[in-house]
Amino acid sequence: MTAPPPQAAAGPGPPPGHRPSSTADTRPSPTVDVHAHLLIPEVEARVSGLPGLAAARDLEARRNGPASLAVSGPMVRAVLPRATDVRLRLAAMDAQGVDVQLVSPSPSHYHYWADEETAEKVCRLAAEATAAHCAGAPDRLRGLGLVPLQHPGHTVRALDHALEHGLLGVEISSHAPGRELSDPAYEPLWARAAATGAILFLHPFGCTLDERLDRWYLSNTVGQPAENAVALSHLIFSGVLDRHPELKLITAHGGGYLPTHIGRSDHAWSARSDAGTGCVHPPSSYLRRLYFDSLVHDPHVLRALIGAAGADRVLLGSDFPFDMGTEDPVGALRAAMLLDADFHAVRGGNAAALLRLT
Template structure:
């Protein structure tokens, strides 16, 4: 029997979340910051692109038809990162994550054998995150999606320790997907906000988790990094050198940084077969999962074809295509 093909990087759009936050204090300022970071040319392209994809992002039947066309059996569906809204106050943030979790669960319930979901937690309010994770799991979701940072907080912040501990204890899947890059207007042309910003944010966030010892304290975390982990896996040698050469770099984690790649999971969305081969080499074939960024234009319409282009050994190809994700989802 052929194992299912599982895409762990697919999104759902939740209009009710945007209706909830529209007009709240801080919403307009957040939109203005996002506009400055992306620049007018990117916004002019992104608006029509998203509108054209709304049916795939909101209608489960349309989603399933698109999955069939791609040869994908199962999607792990996470809210669009535009729904993070880490500017929201505590009351609004609780309403937001509850609505997002319930709406994502309802979307996936339309085809429970083919759609699994992830919820949201308020990264800007660490003391609410354990409760938010619990709410997501109560809805039948497999875990939650988080960004690379919240305003004023990196993922190495000690305030997140209870969340990491609870995620490890429950076996929840954590999907690390950045939204917005703090390089701001330096990346406001040519869509650098995404092409450079996303892999940069991935690398920074993962480095905080590694160098601070979060992965030493919580070795059972099941964290998937979007976009193949960004720049970090292919430049991990520099991190290893710093760890061994400098007392300050090596003070927070017990082992060379490269060793922690084998404790993380990565999606396959790197847009280059040679980079994908390198990701499999440094992380292990059992730590890479198929990802498409469905249905956005920075994803791939043919995730299985992109994986096959890497010309991995057949066993590794099938592990990435679905075997690894199937094992991960069976444990949640």
């Protein structure tokens, strides 16, 4: 195991009764980062020049705006080596004090515009490339594949293919064109994931608020948390989590706005007939059936997330190696000044159990 990084500077004071985590880390479990990405050139080569790609890129350009695209292009080129080379990934993990990463393809590889044949090939390439990458360090890397949400009838096959290649599950976006996650067409996917114990990692790509967010990188800073909140609300209010209580779903970005504003959902569930018919229990109760990464960039929000979902439902996340992540995920966790038991649970104990690490 790697040594922990130096203790980060303390953030704002803890809530009453909280004792900060000890600087003497006894490391009862590995430090596990569940939000780390892989760039897969084979996927981009497969879709290059195909009908639909240009329109998808035009939509992305409108949603992000020219200033954001001018920054994102060089940033992606700069992180490409760490997002493709196992040795560089491991060196970065060592510097961060991370023992194990759960590696998922970059959401830019979803390509939900693609036809059935192309989509199936994309998912196969993503699973095989991710499995090969993780095989370069099998004691330290675990992986996720992709499913074509735009073609619900192919999702179970893609999940099975990922599992057959030794991956732990798949990554999904917050929606597909014309379909929300509450769509009944996804019931076979939820059922198969629950039956196999597969992990689903909910990570949005893009935001349907479109040009309203095309400046100041609002497409990410506002759009991604909004997409998380909408997607989770569809899963909760539609009863997906009632029908599939064994579902293992991790949501990126701390679940977005939903966990810290869940009281509004509870009120609507109890006050309005149109909001209270789809799920059996108050919406806030479902937060403790989900998992959330810790990537919220604010110790106050991280403590609120833990208060809403429980310390056993929050997992360390960094968004490696992109610029909207953190280079020091353990330091960011320390800044929240949690109880020792909660700190170690989030640092790695929860993920070690979820990922079945020995």
